[in-house]
């Protein structure tokens with residue numbers, strides 16, 4: 564089990580307000596780490612900082628051992644779903660994923676189709692995204708996060724908009740990614756969604772984080 568994400572002593576200011584304070588978080592490969600917290604508690608801002616979108620005013624964030632803000636780049640070998648991904652509504656689910664895959668050219672049609680099937684969108688791949696339901700868009704968002712087989716996966720509220728079956732499917736996908744050795748960081752405002760899949764649970768409240776539960780007994784702060 565190796566360290567995938569290491570957040571140390573992080574404060575983050577937005578519009579002159581401190582929205583994250585003294586965040587300590589370790590996410591390991593082969594594990595699911597869950598963050599639970601109410602709306603506005605800071606989950607999305609923390610995930611955006613880990614994805615390289617917001618620079619902390621204090622502290623460090625390492626992904627796969629590389630200090631993001633020293634390197635001033637987006638993390639590598641990394642997939643994320645944060646808020647609503649901006650898909651092109653008139654293009655199909657497949658075409659949207661293909662456009663994204665063409666940026667890095669790591670994967671082609673076969674891997675995209677496999678991912679669409681994994682997230683339960685088989686048969687809907689040629690439909691324009693504007694005809695997708697909220698749950699289907701969420702599945703497509705998960706597909707874009709995982710299709711290139713990244714070793715670190717960050718999913719902000721992945722069960723948002725999903726029905727019971729959708730929540731079950733996402734849970735199975737997360738556990739499969741973990742079995743394959745990925746580090747998975749997920750958030751939810753629903754405690755049950757986090758508890759069911761996470762090896763390690765943190766809670767956010769008012770920009771602060773606290774360690775709630777460690778089911779595998781590794782050291783964490």
Ligand SMILES: Nc1ncnc2c1ncn2[C@@H]1O[C@H](COP(=O)(O)OP(=O)(O)OP(=O)(O)O)[C@@H](O)[C@H]1O
Pocket residue numbers: 577578582600601602603604605606607608609752
């Ligand atoms: N771009 C921004 N500029 C200023 N303040 C922001 C910005 N984005 C978020 N905030 C503030 O940061 C705090 C944390 O927001 P965040 O979106 O991380 O919450 P969250 O826990 O993800 O909630 P939700 O479940 O509603 O997405 C909130 O007080 C929010 O108003």
